[in-house]
Structures are given as C-alpha cells and as structure tokens.
Amino acid sequence: MQIIDGKATAAAIKQEIADSVKQLIAEGHRRPCLAAILVGHDGGSETYVHNKVMACEACGFDSRLIRFEDTVSQAELLACIDSLNADDGVDGFIVQLPLPAHIDKTRVIEAIRPEKDVDGFHPVNVGRLAIGLPGFISATPLGILTLLRRYGIDTKGKECVILGRSNIVGKPLSQLMMQKGYGDTTVTVCHSHSSDIAATCRRADILIAAIGRPGFVTADMVKPGAVVIDVGTTRVPDAGRKSGFRLSGDVCFDEVAPLCSYITPVPGGVGPMTICMLMLNTLAAARHEYYD
Ligand code: GUN
Numbered sequence: 001m002q003i004i005d006g007k008a009t010a011a012a013i014k015q016e017i018a019d020s021v022k023q024l025i026a027e028g029h030r031r032p033c034l035a036a037i038l039v040g041h042d043g044g045s046e047t048y049v050h051n052k053v054m055a056c057e058a059c060g061f062d063s064r065l066i067r068f069e070d071t072v073s074q075a076e077l078l079a080c081i082d083s084l085n086a087d088d089g090v091d092g093f094i095v096q097l098p099l100p101a102h103i104d105k106t107r108v109i110e111a112i113r114p115e116k117d118v119d120g121f122h123p124v125n126v127g128r129l130a131i132g133l134p135g136f137i138s139a140t141p142l143g144i145l146t147l148l149r150r151y152g153i154d155t156k157g158k159e160c161v162i163l164g165r166s167n168i169v170g171k172p173l174s175q176l177m178m179q180k181g182y183g184d185t186t187v188t189v190c191h192s193h194s195s196d197i198a199a200t201c202r203r204a205d206i207l208i209a210a211i212g213r214p215g216f217v218t219a220d221m222v223k224p225g226a227v228v229i230d231v232g233t234t235r236v237p238d239a240g241r242k243s244g245f246r247l248s249g250d251v252c253f254d255e256v257a258p259l260c261s262y263i264t265p266v267p268g269g270v271g272p273m274t275i276c277m278l279m280l281n282t283l284a285a286a287r288h289e290y291y292d
Contacts (some may be wrong), residue, residue, distance in 0.1 A: 143273030
C-alpha cells in the first residue's frame with residue numbers, strides 16, 4: 001500500500017508554476033492575477049480564501065481579495081463581477097461559496113465570463129468538459145486526476161465508482177474520469193437514492209468518496225488492491241486541538257488502507273491539490289490557453 005502524498009505533489013506543482021511565471025515575466029508579460037470575492041465571515045471560507053491568496057504569493061501571482069458583508073445585495077455582487085469581467089489586469093477570479101441565502105448562486109456563477117472562470121463552475125466550462133472541449137475544469141476533479149497521473153496509476157479501462165453527485169466534485173469528476181484521454185474509466189456514480197452502495201463500491205478499481213460523511217467507506221466496501229481517493233473534509237469537534245476541530249475524511253482510513261494499492265490521507269491528500277489546480281487554471285487563463 002502506498003500513501004498518495006497530495007501535500008508534496010502540490011508543493012512540486014506550485015514550484016513548476018512559479019518557474020513558468022518567471023519565464024512569462026522574462027518574456028515581458030505581467031504577473032498572472034487572481035481575484036477572489038469573499039462574502040461574509042464563514043470560518044471555512046475565510047481559511048480557504050486566505051490559503052488561495054498565500055498560494056498566489058508562492059506561485060508569483062498577484063492577487064486581489066474583495067470582501068463584502070453578508071448583507072451585500074445581489075445587484076452589488078453582480079456589479080463587482082461585471083467590473084472584474086472587464087478588468088484587463090485580472091486573468092481569473094472566483095466567488096467563494098457558499099453565499100448567503102438571499103443571493104442566487106446560479107445567477108452569480110452565470111455572470112462570470114467563462115474565459116475568467118478559473119473555478120470551472122460556469123455552465124459553459126462544465127459543458128465543454130462534458131463534450132471533451134478544452135476549458136477550465138473544476139479544481140478538485142482536476143487535482144484527483146493529476147494525483148492519479150503523477151503516481152503513474154493506470155486508469156484506462158478500469159471500473160471507477162464515485163460516491164456523491166455534487167456540482168463541484170461528483171458530477172464533473174464523473175465526466176473527467178470517463179473522458180477520452182483523461183480518465184478513460186467506466187464510471188458509476190452513487191448517491192443518496194442508490195441501492196446497495198457497498199456492493200457497487202466492491203466492484204471499484206478506483207473508489208472516490210465525495211459525500212462529506214465521516215468514515216462512510218469501511219473495509220467491507222473495498223476490493224483488495226483498489227485505489228481509494230478520499231475527498232471528504234468534514235470538520236468534527238476535537239477538544240484536543242487548538243482550533244477545536246479536526247478534518248475527517250469519508251473513508252475509515254485505518255481499516256481501509258491495508259487493503260488498498262494506493263490511498264489518499266485526510267488531511268494531506270486531495271485537499272492541498274485543490275488550491276494548486278486553481279493556480280494552474282489561473283496560469284492557463286493568463287496564457288489564454290483555452291480561449292483566445
Ligand atoms: N467552496 C468550497 N470549495 C470551493 C471552490 O473550489 N471554489 C469556490 N469558489 N468556493 C468553494
């Protein structure tokens with residue numbers, strides 16, 4: 001069994017991005033620039049956005065953080081998006097989710113120009129992935145595929161089972177894992193209405209858990225030799241930690257790990273790759289790789 005080290009892989013990729021930025025600057029380009037819109041003061045969102053800004057620094061990008069109180073109107077938010085869409089100094093931007101209930105998330109995502117949608121959430125980018133056209137692919141699915149590639153894990157023709165059908169992870173991941181030249185796997189997606197999830201999981205050569213239920217995947221659900229990817233990052237109370245919580249994955253790591261050929265830990269597996277892929281998408285935006 002080999003542990004897939006997302007932290008080390010992400011650090012190596014960030015270094016590669018920083019080297020590419022040096023090259024861009026030497027060619028006379030300005031630094032890539034990522035902007036982030038953060039609404040309110042949710043603890044998780046604050047941490048994610050802070051880490052994104054830090055990653056920009058590590059990669060040699062410029063970054064802008066635009067903050068609104070959670071009383072911001074939808075019109076104000078859309079006006080901010082319009083100004084970032086038109087700003088030639090910004091290559092890509094994100095609106096950190098979740099948003100307050102009075103704001104229509106879909107309207108917000110649809111307002112972002114697909115050329116600057118480095119989260120890959122806009123329907124145009126989601127659709128381009130579905131039909132195999134180049135475009136921005138959302139960071140968590142791209143991070144998972146990148147980990148599989150970097151560890152030399154052959155996915156072609158394998159059975160892939162994905163737990164979860166969220167718009168951010170499960171759905172785009174299912175597209176990516178079946179896409180020609182990407183995953184090339186046979187994909188099954190399980191969700192809250194699926195029957196006999198354990199039996200489906202036992203068929204998987206590659207099992208990817210993204211349901212946000214700590215410890216859901218147990219040893220009896222895993223085929224010996226499977227590759228297990230844990231996307232879960234649920235905060236569970238832990239009085240022994242300074243923060244008062246720890247991150248828990250969707251997989252019972254201790255009982256599942258001995259069965260696997262490869263497994264991602266939580267933390268230190270998929271998580272660090274997500275921000276790193278956002279940086280890669282921003283670099284691609286700065287280079288106009290997908291859209292002229
Ligand atoms: N909230 C949780 N994950 C993400 C992400 O990848 N992008 C954005 N914008 N918000 C998130």
